[in-house]
Amino acid sequence: MTRLANRIAYGEALVELGRRDPKVVVLDADLAKATQTDRFRQAFPERFFNAGIAEQNLMGLAAGMAATGLIPFVSTFAVFATMRGVEQFRNSIAYPNLNVKVVATHAGIENGPDGASHQSVEDLAIMRAIPNTTVIVPSDPITTKKAVEAVAQTYGPAYIRLGRAEMPFLYAEDFQFEIGKGAQLRDGYDLTIIAVGNMVEKALLAADELAKERIRARVIDLLTVKPLDEELILKAAQETRGIITVENHSILGGLGGAICELLSERYPARVLRVGLQDRFGGCGNPELLHEELGLSVDSIIAAAHRLLK
Amino acid sequence: MTTRSVTELQDLAWELRETVLQMLHSARSGHPGGSLSSAEIMSVLYFHVLNIKPEDPKWPERDRFVMSKGHGCPTLYAALAKRGFFPTEELFKLRQNGSILPGHPDMNKTPGIDMSTGSLGQGISAAVGMALGLKYQGLSSRVYALLGCGELQEGQVWEAAMAAAHYKLDNLIAIIDYNRLQIDGTNAEVMEVEPLADKWRAFGWHVQEIDGHNVQAILDSIEQAQKVQGQPAVIIARTVKGKGVSFMENQAGWHGKAPSDEELKQALAELRQRRMQQ
Numbered sequence: 001m002t003r004l005a006n007r008i009a010y011g012e013a014l015v016e017l018g019r020r021d022p023k024v025v026v027l028d029a030d031l032a033k034a035t036q037t038d039r040f041r042q043a044f045p046e047r048f049f050n051a052g053i054a055e056q057n058l059m060g061l062a063a064g065m066a067a068t069g070l071i072p073f074v075s076t077f078a079v080f081a082t083m084r085g086v087e088q089f090r091n092s093i094a095y096p097n098l099n100v101k102v103v104a105t106h107a108g109i110e111n112g113p114d115g116a117s118h119q120s121v122e123d124l125a126i127m128r129a130i131p132n133t134t135v136i137v138p139s140d141p142i143t144t145k146k147a148v149e150a151v152a153q154t155y156g157p158a159y160i161r162l163g164r165a166e167m168p169f170l171y172a173e174d175f176q177f178e179i180g181k182g183a184q185l186r187d188g189y190d191l192t193i194i195a196v197g198n199m200v201e202k203a204l205l206a207a208d209e210l211a212k213e214r215i216r217a218r219v220i221d222l223l224t225v226k227p228l229d230e231e232l233i234l235k236a237a238q239e240t241r242g243i244i245t246v247e248n249h250s251i252l253g254g255l256g257g258a259i260c261e262l263l264s265e266r267y268p269a270r271v272l273r274v275g276l277q278d279r280f281g282g283c284g285n286p287e288l289l290h291e292e293l294g295l296s297v298d299s300i301i302a303a304a305h306r307l308l309k
Numbered sequence: 310m311t312t313r314s315v316t317e318l319q320d321l322a323w324e325l326r327e328t329v330l331q332m333l334h335s336a337r338s339g340h341p342g343g344s345l346s347s348a349e350i351m352s353v354l355y356f357h358v359l360n361i362k363p364e365d366p367k368w369p370e371r372d373r374f375v376m377s378k379g380h381g382c383p384t385l386y387a388a389l390a391k392r393g394f395f396p397t398e399e400l401f402k403l404r405q406n407g408s409i410l411p412g413h414p415d416m417n418k419t420p421g422i423d424m425s426t427g428s429l430g431q432g433i434s435a436a437v438g439m440a441l442g443l444k445y446q447g448l449s450s451r452v453y454a455l456l457g458c459g460e461l462q463e464g465q466v467w468e469a470a471m472a473a474a475h476y477k478l479d480n481l482i483a484i485i486d487y488n489r490l491q492i493d494g495t496n497a498e499v500m501e502v503e504p505l506a507d508k509w510r511a512f513g514w515h516v517q518e519i520d521g522h523n524v525q526a527i528l529d530s531i532e533q534a535q536k537v538q539g540q541p542a543v544i545i546a547r548t549v550k551g552k553g554v555s556f557m558e559n560q561a562g563w564h565g566k567a568p569s570d571e572e573l574k575q576a577l578a579e580l581r582q583r584r585m586q587q
Binding site for chain 1: 365369373416417423424425427428430431433434435436437438439440441442443445446448465467468471472475476531
């Protein structure tokens with residue numbers, strides 16, 4: 001199967017956007033080659049602004065540019081975008097509701113060899129707690145491109161979370177991406193697996209394995225973590241025996257947290273959270289790390305067995 | 310731009326001070342010290358320098374002003390009302406529920422506010438972004454930012470300073486309200502910011518040092534700063550915190566508290582006397 005890193009799809013989407021709209025500008029903090037904003041820099045050097053290794057100012061520059069009517073896309077690693085510059089994002093971008101799009105890469109533990117200092121396992125919890133902010137986690141190159149186009153066309157602050165690794169193409173080119181709408185990729189009535197980002201592929205593989213045991217798992221790629229697709233989640237809670245959330249993030253406050261919050265108020269149902277168990281990532285081969293830290297296909301299958309027991 | 314004489318601008322500064330103390334008194338909270346210290350600077354900016362249209366606050370070609378020391382906004386609000394951006398009555402709803410004048414500037418609530426600020430160090434970054442954005446769009450508008458001296462302790466200020474020089478933003482003029490006091494005491498006691506002019510020079514800025522209560526000096530320094538090419542300009546304006554009110558001058562304790570009825574009465578009497586003597 002052909003694979004492509006979502007960040008490469010992002011870089012390509014930026015160039016397309018840049019061709020269409022002169023108001024699109026791009027800022028980075030000395031990671032343009034890694035985040036792939038370098039593609040935009042090559043195409044539109046006069047519209048690319050490096051903030052240097054200074055993420056607080058990076059956010060402030062973007063805020064000021066947005067205040068003059070531009071549409072800044074801001075990129076760096078997720079850990080720095082959402083933690084080093086978070087108060088700037090909160091007070092200079094989200095609070096004044098400025099039209100800045102933060103597209104962060106190397107989220108989760110996919111940045112294996114760099115170790116935990118460069119990984120981001122808290123960003124979803126942080127960003128979704130900030131008012132006015134849309135939070136999107138694309139799962140493949142197609143949804144990455146569509147998400148980038150969607151946030152460019154929708155006024156307001158947005159956070160798009162991308163990983164590092166190459167992703168399979170899970171969607172066709174004509175997929176209708178809509179902010180706040182998830183996609184049901186597999187039908188099933190025994191249980192529901194709701195995943196985001198690189199864990200969607202693993203959720204599908206887990207569903208395949210479960211099918212061999214005659215367990216039919218519904219698989220939902222939520223795509224947008226905020227605002228939540230409440231209808232799709234409530235329907236899954238009503239129609240299946242329970243929900244497993246799967247994210248390359250801490251089990252606290254991210255996808256799993258968001259779904260527990262919704263269901264506890266609207267339709268109490270059993271939810272098991274697959275993700276990092278309130279711990280940092282680690283160093284090493286990313287696939288092995290996923291296995292060591294409970295983010296593997298087997299971890300999802302084990303959760304399914306616990307749920308149905 | 311309106312053309313006003315030095316005497317008129319000085320008189321307007323005294324009027325801003327009177328208005329500010331009345332506002333803080335009716336709000337029963339706020340920041341008198343740093344609002345009084347910037348009165349001449351704000352008078353010169355809003356009644357002479359800034360190219361703005363009160364009837365069209367979002368005019369794309371306007372000059373921008375960023376109150377990076379957001380807590381100093383009462384003086385800004387008083388100037389905006391005087392320029393006709395909103396009715397004067399609004400001033401006395403400062404910091405109240407539903408008011409268009411919150412305790413720190415909000416660009417979505419108040420006509421004439423170009424950037425929401427309050428968290429120190431962030432306004433100057435946004436001002437640098439605005440200057441970049443205006444240049445990229447081919448607009449000749451300028452961006453002015455007012456910073457506090459305690460604010461200069463924020464690392465972000467120096468990230469922004471480095472970026473402004475790197476991008477050669479000669480459409481950006483920063484003014485420092487250098488009253489040398491902050492909440493916990495003097496800068497020297499809390500965290501020294503000197504040598505200040507050397508710091509800005511080292512960061513690649515054109516630097517001027519002036520008496521921040523001398524209207525002519527403010528006018529001249531801004532004119533000079535506007536002529537600078539290829540680098541951003543900073544004006545270090547030496548000021549007195551609480552300027553114009555004897556019991557507030559140079560008192561860190563007047564950073565963030567409102568005057569009582571009696572204190573307001575005395576302060577207004579002093580200000581009016583100073584204004585008459587001008």
